[in-house]
Amino acid sequence: MAKPLQKERENRSAEKKDVVFHPFTISPESAHTSILLLDAVEPEIICQTLRAITKFSAQEMSNREILFDLDAISHILPHVEHLELNIRRFALKALAQLCQLPRGPEQVLKDPQNLRKIASLLVKGRYVRGARRRPPRAFGGCWSLVDTSGGKSSRWTGAPWVGETVPMVLIERKGVLSDSDSASSRMSVASAVSGKRLRKRPREGVDSGSESALSDTAVPAPKVGTKKGGRGRPTTTGKYVGIGLSRREAAAAIKAAAVAEKLEEDERQIAALTKRVTKGRVARLSESSSVVTDVGVEAEELPASDLNQRMVDAVAAIRRVSKVSKGLSGCSQKALKEATASIMESAQVLLTRSTTEETALLRAQNKKLAAQLAELRKEHEDFKEEMANFRREQLKREVGLPHITPQLQPQATSETSKQQPSQEMELTRLIRQEMASFNARFSVLEGKILRPPLAADQRSTQAPTYAAQVAAPVPPNRHKRLLPHKTRAQLLLLERERSSNKKRLNWLKKQLSLLSQPYANPLSYPRRSGR
Numbered sequence: 001m002a003k004p005l006q007k008e009r010e011n012r013s014a015e016k017k018d019v020v021f022h023p024f025t026i027s028p029e030s031a032h033t034s035i036l037l038l039d040a041v042e043p044e045i046i047c048q049t050l051r052a053i054t055k056f057s058a059q060e061m062s063n064r065e066i067l068f069d070l071d072a073i074s075h076i077l078p079h080v081e082h083l084e085l086n087i088r089r090f091a092l093k094a095l096a097q098l099c100q101l102p103r104g105p106e107q108v109l110k111d112p113q114n115l116r117k118i119a120s121l122l123v124k125g126r127y128v129r130g131a132r133r134r135p136p137r138a139f140g141g142c143w144s145l146v147d148t149s150g151g152k153s154s155r156w157t158g159a160p161w162v163g164e165t166v167p168m169v170l171i172e173r174k175g176v177l178s179d180s181d182s183a184s185s186r187m188s189v190a191s192a193v194s195g196k197r198l199r200k201r202p203r204e205g206v207d208s209g210s211e212s213a214l215s216d217t218a219v220p221a222p223k224v225g226t227k228k229g230g231r232g233r234p235t236t237t238g239k240y241v242g243i244g245l246s247r248r249e250a251a252a253a254i255k256a257a258a259v260a261e262k263l264e265e266d267e268r269q270i271a272a273l274t275k276r277v278t279k280g281r282v283a284r285l286s287e288s289s290s291v292v293t294d295v296g297v298e299a300e301e302l303p304a305s306d307l308n309q310r311m312v313d314a315v316a317a318i319r320r321v322s323k324v325s326k327g328l329s330g331c332s333q334k335a336l337k338e339a340t341a342s343i344m345e346s347a348q349v350l351l352t353r354s355t356t357e358e359t360a361l362l363r364a365q366n367k368k369l370a371a372q373l374a375e376l377r378k379e380h381e382d383f384k385e386e387m388a389n390f391r392r393e394q395l396k397r398e399v400g401l402p403h404i405t406p407q408l409q410p411q412a413t414s415e416t417s418k419q420q421p422s423q424e425m426e427l428t429r430l431i432r433q434e435m436a437s438f439n440a441r442f443s444v445l446e447g448k449i450l451r452p453p454l455a456a457d458q459r460s461t462q463a464p465t466y467a468a469q470v471a472a473p474v475p476p477n478r479h480k481r482l483l484p485h486k487t488r489a490q491l492l493l494l495e496r497e498r499s500s501n502k503k504r505l506n507w508l509k510k511q512l513s514l515l516s517q518p519y520a521n522p523l524s525y526p527r528r529s530g531r
Contacts, residue, residue: 050090266324273317
C-alpha cells in the first residue's frame with residue numbers, strides 16, 4: 001500500500017506530464033503505422049507524420065517503394081488542401097517524392113481533380129523556396145499559422161522541434177497594419193525554428209532530396225546575376241547544386257551573343273559604306289603602283305559633283321569606323337572627328353575654286369560629242385543615198401529597162417541635192433498611180449473585146465496567150481462578126497483608149513530612162529487626155 005506522500009508525488013507528476021506529440025522516426029517496419037496516423041484528426045499529429053514520411057522517403061528509393069505499396073498517395077492527397085500551411089507543404093513534399101516513381105503520376109492522375117488542386121495551390125504562389133532564417137521577432141520567437149481563407153489565426157505554443165529545420169519562411173502582406181493590430185496582422189507565416197543555437201547543426205543530406213522535389217514545381221526562378229543574401233549556405237546536394245552558377249553562365253552567354261550580333265551589324269554597315277566609296281572605281285588587278293595611276297586617271301575624268309559625293313562617302317565611312325571601334329581612346333576618337341571635319345571643309349573650298357577647270361572639262365566633252373554627232377550625220381546621208389540607188393534599181397527591174405551604170409558627174413549644189421530625193425519620190429508615186437490605172441482599164445477591156453473560148457478552140461491547137469491576142473492585128477470586119485451588139489462608135493472609143501494607153505506607156509519608159517541618169521530632173525509632164 002502506497003504512502004500518502006508517494007501518491008501525492010505521483011499525482012503531481014501526472015499533472016506535469018507532457019502531452020505534446022513529439023516527432024518520431026519511421027522504419028520499414030513502422031511505415032504502416034505512420035500511414036494510419038494520416039487519418040488522425042489532430043493537425044499536430046498529421047503534420048509530424050507527414051514530416052516523418054518525407055524524411056523517410058528521402059533516405060532511399062526503396063523506402064518510397066514501401067510507401068507506394070502501402071497506398072500512401074491516396075492518404076496524402078486529402079491533406080493537400082488542409083487549412084494548416086505546414087500540413088499542406090509537407091503533403092506536397094511527400095507527394096512529389098512518391099511521384100518520382102514510375103507508377104506514381106499514374107496513381108495521382110486517376111482523378112483529374114487532384115492535378116487541378118495542386119496546380120491551383122502552386123499558382124497562388126504560397127510555396128516558395130525555403131531559406132533558413134530566424135522567425136520574425138514580432139511573433140516572439142515562435143511561429144503563427146494564419147489561414148487566409150478562414151481569417152482566424154491558430155498559434156502553436158509548443159516547443160520548437162529540437163535539432164530539426166524546416167526551410168521555409170513566407171510573409172504575405174495583405175494590407176497596411178497599425179501598431180495595435182500587429183499581433184493579428186493579415187499575413188501567412190510558415191516557419192520551423194532550428195534547435196538550440198548552442199547545439200551542433202545536423203547534416204543537410206537527409207532533407208535536401210525532399211526539398212528539391214517540391215522546389216522543382218513550386219519555386220519561382222530567382223533573378224539572374226544576383227547573389228543570395230542572408231546567412232544561408234548554398235545547396236551542396238540534390239538537384240539544384242550549382243544552379244546559380246549555371247544561370248550566371250547562361251546570362252553571360254546571352255550577353256556575349258548580343259555583343260557579337262551588334263559587332264556583326266556594325267561590320268555590315270561599314271562594309272556598305274566601303275562599297276559606296278569604291279563604287280565606280282577601276283577594279284584592282286594587283287597591288288602594284290599602276291593601279292593607283294589608273295584610279296587617278298579615272299578620278300580626273302569625273303565631274304566635280306561626283307568627286308564631292310565620293311569624298312562625302314569616304315568621310316562617312318571614317319566616322320562610322322571611329323564610332324564602332326572599341327579599342328580607340330577618347331583622344332583618338334576626337335582626333336578622327338576633327339580630321340573628318342577639316343577634310344570636308346577643305347573639300348568645299350576646293351570645289352568652289354575649281355570652277356574654271358570644271359568649265360574647261362565640260363567644253364572638251366561638248367567638243368567631243370559634237371564630232372561624234374557630225375560622224376553620225378554623215379553616215380546617215382550615205383545610208384539615204386544607198387537606199388535611193390536601191391529603189392531606182394528595183395524600179396528598173398519592174399519596168400524592164402536595161403541596166404545603165406550611172407556616170408560620175410560633178411557634184412551638184414546643195415539645193416539640188418536636197419530637192420532630188422523629194423522629186424524622185426513624187427515621180428515614183430506618179431508612175432505607180434499610172435500603172436495601177438492602166439491595169440484597171442486593161443481588165444475592163446479584156447471582158448469587152450475578147451470572146452470566151454469555144455469548144456472547137458479547146459480541141460484544136462493550144463490557144464494563144466493574152467499577150468499574143470493583144471499584139472495581133474484585128475480585122476475591121478471581125479468586130480462586127482464577133483460583137484454584133486457593139487456599135488461603131490464604141491469601137492472607135494476603144495481604139496482611142498488603146499492609143500492613149502500606148503502613148504502613156506512610151507512616156508513612162510522615157511521618164512524611167514531619164515531617171516536612170518543621176519541628177520536628171522524632168523521639166524514637164526504631158527497633159528493627160530481622154531479623161
